[in-house]
Amino acid sequence: MIDHSRRTFLKTSTVAAAGFTLFRSLAREEVFCADAPSGASAKIVPFPLTSVRLAPGIFKEQSEINARYLDSLSVDRLLHSFRVTAGISSSATPYKGWEDPTCELRGHFAGGHFLSAVALASATSGNDVLKRKGDELVSGLALCQKKNASGYLSAYPTDLFEHLVQGIPVWAPFYTYHKIMAGLLDIYVLAGNSDALQIAEGMARWVGDYFTGISAEQRQRMLRTEYGGMNEVLVNLAALAKKNRYIEIAHLFEQPGFLDPLAERRDELQGLHANTHVPKIIGAARMYEVTGDRRYRQIAEYFLEEVLTARNYVIGNTSLDEHWKTPPGQLKGTLGWTNAECCVAYNLMKLERLVFGWAADARWMDEYERSLFNCRLGTQNADGMKQYFFPLAAGYWRAYHSPEESFWCCTGTGVEEFAKFTDTIFFHKGGEVFVNQFIASTLDWKEEGLLIDQVTQFPSEQGTTLKIKTSRPIARTIHVRIPVWTTDAVQVNINGRALEAVADPGSYLAMRRVWQDGDTVSISLPMELRQEALPGDESVAAVVYGPLVLAADLGPGPADGPSKMIHSGETVPKNLPVADQLPKVSVASGIGPDQWVQTLSKSELRFKVDGESAKYELMPMFQIRDQRYAVYWQTGNPNKRS
Numbered sequence: 001m002i003d004h005s006r007r008t009f010l011k012t013s014t015v016a017a018a019g020f021t022l023f024r025s026l027a028r029e030e031v032f033c034a035d036a037p038s039g040a041s042a043k044i045v046p047f048p049l050t051s052v053r054l055a056p057g058i059f060k061e062q063s064e065i066n067a068r069y070l071d072s073l074s075v076d077r078l079l080h081s082f083r084v085t086a087g088i089s090s091s092a093t094p095y096k097g098w099e100d101p102t103c104e105l106r107g108h109f110a111g112g113h114f115l116s117a118v119a120l121a122s123a124t125s126g127n128d129v130l131k132r133k134g135d136e137l138v139s140g141l142a143l144c145q146k147k148n149a150s151g152y153l154s155a156y157p158t159d160l161f162e163h164l165v166q167g168i169p170v171w172a173p174f175y176t177y178h179k180i181m182a183g184l185l186d187i188y189v190l191a192g193n194s195d196a197l198q199i200a201e202g203m204a205r206w207v208g209d210y211f212t213g214i215s216a217e218q219r220q221r222m223l224r225t226e227y228g229g230m231n232e233v234l235v236n237l238a239a240l241a242k243k244n245r246y247i248e249i250a251h252l253f254e255q256p257g258f259l260d261p262l263a264e265r266r267d268e269l270q271g272l273h274a275n276t277h278v279p280k281i282i283g284a285a286r287m288y289e290v291t292g293d294r295r296y297r298q299i300a301e302y303f304l305e306e307v308l309t310a311r312n313y314v315i316g317n318t319s320l321d322e323h324w325k326t327p328p329g330q331l332k333g334t335l336g337w338t339n340a341e342c343c344v345a346y347n348l349m350k351l352e353r354l355v356f357g358w359a360a361d362a363r364w365m366d367e368y369e370r371s372l373f374n375c376r377l378g379t380q381n382a383d384g385m386k387q388y389f390f391p392l393a394a395g396y397w398r399a400y401h402s403p404e405e406s407f408w409c410c411t412g413t414g415v416e417e418f419a420k421f422t423d424t425i426f427f428h429k430g431g432e433v434f435v436n437q438f439i440a441s442t443l444d445w446k447e448e449g450l451l452i453d454q455v456t457q458f459p460s461e462q463g464t465t466l467k468i469k470t471s472r473p474i475a476r477t478i479h480v481r482i483p484v485w486t487t488d489a490v491q492v493n494i495n496g497r498a499l500e501a502v503a504d505p506g507s508y509l510a511m512r513r514v515w516q517d518g519d520t521v522s523i524s525l526p527m528e529l530r531q532e533a534l535p536g537d538e539s540v541a542a543v544v545y546g547p548l549v550l551a552a553d554l555g556p557g558p559a560d561g562p563s564k565m566i567h568s569g570e571t572v573p574k575n576l577p578v579a580d581q582l583p584k585v586s587v588a589s590g591i592g593p594d595q596w597v598q599t600l601s602k603s604e605l606r607f608k609v610d611g612e613s614a615k616y617e618l619m620p621m622f623q624i625r626d627q628r629y630a631v632y633w634q635t636g637n638p639n640k641r642s
């Protein structure tokens, strides 16, 4: 989340009115994952969240920790600033940090991320306690909106939006407005709260009125201030309410100065704030899905490809000090504490699963897996607290927010992420099933009378097993991702018999047959060591095992105290020491990690490196808890040491 004193300024030009088509009749949840544009062939879409359940394993454990944190929060306290703003008395103790009654972002979590998270938790795990909390919050918000009369709903007065009009510095009023609208749509779609849709429509009407009388030039100046996914949420609302008016309002949030270079495949991202801009591309992706305008698709595909190849770190996330600070492909010298804001990973993954739906390209699910295992899993502690930055310089550690005094943007996207691990495991295209992620879970496709148990301890286990349950023989194609990191030794057995041919790594294996009850598909996914250089610096590399980034354990870090737990809205611990030098290994170029990394245990995922001046134990980054760690290594020619 960018601080208002460090806003990014973009080139501006006038917005072009784009045409759009009528909405197809879709189920609520389908609208969100978006059907194909009108007239196109069937799209690959996720199953409804209620059809997939996590089975015991690391993901279920993490989602339960997250749910307990959500349940610890009080609806009255969350509503406090909304009520005060609407002139309704509140005796509740407000939360602090970015929810403090003086913070210009208040309401982003309280009325936004929290609603999304409880809606997700309710749909993915049947958590009725959280659903009731969400409904209670919606009722409270409805009263506040009614009191405001104009459709406006926020935890701060409209003054902050006036500041935007007048060019007075202000943090990000529309960013917060987006979170609230998104939370309302989530609880409508995922938990059936139809009042929430009405409230969101009122909010959208207020936005339309707000821009009346504001010139295109002035509007473009105002859009230099971070506005989250306003375009996305308005497109989603248009599709759900089947009202084109909201598409027109969504177009008001487009910035040709940002989108045009991307449409022409030019990377002009240097200097931009990462988490301000990824949501704009998610909005463009949704605009393609709803209107069918392929220019938006080209923008989204180019942007995603460029960020992932030229600007990403090995963990599957991007940015330094929240920005893209270098030319493409040049990340040399960018390792620090303030790498890879967690929200950015959340948003990139959201974009990846949308783009995946257009052509089922395995690449996007490989990238999704990389982020999921390396920079989402592991960023929550045992109490449900989340990280903000993801330090990538050597010698740093994970730091978390406190339960009631921080409420960062990354707290918000974190509680959503950890409530929705089931949303990308299985997709379908008509009657065909896609198994995208290897997570212990059950798909219960009631309409088709088909149940698939995915039984796995992945990544401790190098593979997964699908057990089919069906009341009758059923002809279906099941596609399984053969990840790009596996080897040619991958094997697939159906009922114990090996398939003669298996798809190449980095693609999907299609298995078409008449499935019988009790059929079992076992897929071995051998992992091997490889190294990935830091873009722009061949001498700096990370070690990866299968999908897992390995980190060197550098000894105990702060287990408690202000360096570990941040009791405020600050996002970096105070008095941070200078980072260590990267650990050094003496290897000549062209020498693979199997020559310098020793595997101690495949099931425990433990490795060892004899460095130049020390020996290191390595483990998957997601298993690093309180230790100081190093992800990158300084490699060098052993005959030519510096």
Ligand SMILES: [Zn+2]
Binding pocket: 001, 275, 341, 342, 343, 344, 388, 408, 409, 410, 411
């Ligand atoms: Zn954030």
